[in-house]
Amino acid sequence: MKLDVSSPNFNWGELGFRYRQTNSHIIFRFKDGKWDNGELVNEPYLQMHIAATALHYGQTGFEGLKAFRMKDGKIRVFRPQANAERIITTCEYTMMAPPTVEMFLDGVKRVIAANIEYVPPYGSGASLYIRPVIFGTEAKVGLSSSEEYAFVIFVVPVSDYYKGGMSNPVKSLIMANTDRAAPFGTGHIKIGGNYVATVRSSYLAKKREYPVLLFLDSATRTYIEEFATSNFFALTPADSNGKRHYVTPKSHSILNSVTNMSLEKVAKDILGWEVERRRIAFSEVEEGKFDEIAACGTAVVITPVGEIDHEIVKDDGSIVVNKHVIGDGKTVGAGLSELYHTLVDIQNGEREDPFQWMWPANGIEAEN
Numbered sequence: 001m002k003l004d005v006s007s008p009n010f011n012w013g014e015l016g017f018r019y020r021q022t023n024s025h026i027i028f029r030f031k032d033g034k035w036d037n038g039e040l041v042n043e044p045y046l047q048m049h050i051a052a053t054a055l056h057y058g059q060t061g062f063e064g065l066k067a068f069r070m071k072d073g074k075i076r077v078f079r080p081q082a083n084a085e086r087i088i089t090t091c092e093y094t095m096m097a098p099p100t101v102e103m104f105l106d107g108v109k110r111v112i113a114a115n116i117e118y119v120p121p122y123g124s125g126a127s128l129y130i131r132p133v134i135f136g137t138e139a140k141v142g143l144s145s146s147e148e149y150a151f152v153i154f155v156v157p158v159s160d161y162y163k164g165g166m167s168n169p170v171k172s173l174i175m176a177n178t179d180r181a182a183p184f185g186t187g188h189i190k191i192g193g194n195y196v197a198t199v200r201s202s203y204l205a206k207k208r209e210y211p212v213l214l215f216l217d218s219a220t221r222t223y224i225e226e227f228a229t230s231n232f233f234a235l236t237p238a239d240s241n242g243k244r245h246y247v248t249p250k251s252h253s254i255l256n257s258v259t260n261m262s263l264e265k266v267a268k269d270i271l272g273w274e275v276e277r278r279r280i281a282f283s284e285v286e287e288g289k290f291d292e293i294a295a296c297g298t299a300v301v302i303t304p305v306g307e308i309d310h311e312i313v314k315d316d317g318s319i320v321v322n323k324h325v326i327g328d329g330k331t332v333g334a335g336l337s338e339l340y341h342t343l344v345d346i347q348n349g350e351r352e353d354p355f356q357w358m359w360p361a362n363g364i365e366a367e368n
C-alpha cells in the first residue's frame, strides 16, 4: 500500500529506515546492446524485482544516496555523480552493462520529480533515500554475463537514523572466524552480495549487543578494513591548535564510501586537519593512538564507536576477547561532532556548499 503523506500532521520523524511504496519508481531496460529512455512505473518495486532475479547468477549492483529539502526550499541530491561513477565501476567489474552518468542523473531527477511530495520538509531531520539497483534479466542457465539488464531507481522517505543527530557511542566486535571480503575479491564494489557475507555474523553480533561488526584484513588479520556496512575512520587527539589527524584505511577490499570521501574533504579543507588514507594496523588502536573512532555511510552519516572488542583465536581453538575502550567510551567526541555538523549543515543548506556537492544547483521541481 502506498505511503500516505498528505496529512498536515504527518510525522516525518517516525518513518524509520525501511522500504515503503511511493508513487512510482523509474526503470531503464538494456536489450539488444542499448539502454532505453527509462519509464516511470507504479507497480510495487519488490514484486518486479523478485520476478526478474531468479536466473542471473548474482549479477546485481546497487547504490544508496539521499535528497534533501534544503533551507532555501529547493530539493537537491548529495553528490549523485559520485554514486553514478561507483555503480559504473561495479558494473564494469561484474561485466554488467553500466548506465551512463547522464542516465543515472536523469533517472534520479525524474523519479524525485514524480515523488515530490515524499521529500520530507526542511527541518524535519528526514530525507528522501534513493536506491538505484541494476541486475541481469536474461533468463539463462549457462554461466556467462547477462545480455539484458534492468536499472531501477526507487525512492523512500526516511527519518534520521538516530533522532537528532549522532547516537551515543556503540560497541563494535571483531568476531573470530568470520571474514567480509577476500583480499582481491569483491569487497570494493557495491554488488548485491556486498552485505550477505555479513548478514549472519552481524545477526549473531547484535544478539550479543554489538550493533556493528568490524573486520580486519582477511589474509593477515593485522590491518583494519571496515565495518560490515560502513567505512572506518579514526581521529587523533586535537593538538594545541585544535587540529587533528583524520585516519582511514587504504585497502583494495573496502568499499569506497562517498561519506568517507566527503568527511575527508571536510576535515582537510574546512577544518584544516591532516588526512591520512593508509594501512592502519589494529595495534594502533591497542596503543591508544586514536581518541575517537567512527563508522560512516549515507544512512547514518557517522556512528561513534566507544569500544572495540577483539576476539582472538588461540592455538587450542579457544577464543579470548580483548577489550579496547575508545575515548571515555560513553560520550560523543568533539572531533566527530564537528565533522558531523559541518557535513549535515551542507546537506541541509545551513552552511555554504564550497564544493558544489548539492545537485542540481537550481533544485528539482515537480513534473507537470
Ligand SMILES: *Cc1c(COP(=O)(O)O)cnc(C)c1O
Pocket (backbone or CB within 6 Å): 064, 190, 194, 226, 227, 228, 229, 230, 231, 255, 256, 257, 258, 259, 260, 296, 297, 298, 299
Ligand atoms: C555502501 C557501503 C558503505 C558506505 O558508503 P556511502 O557511499 O558512504 O554510503 C560502506 N561500506 C560498505 C561495505 C558499503 O556497502
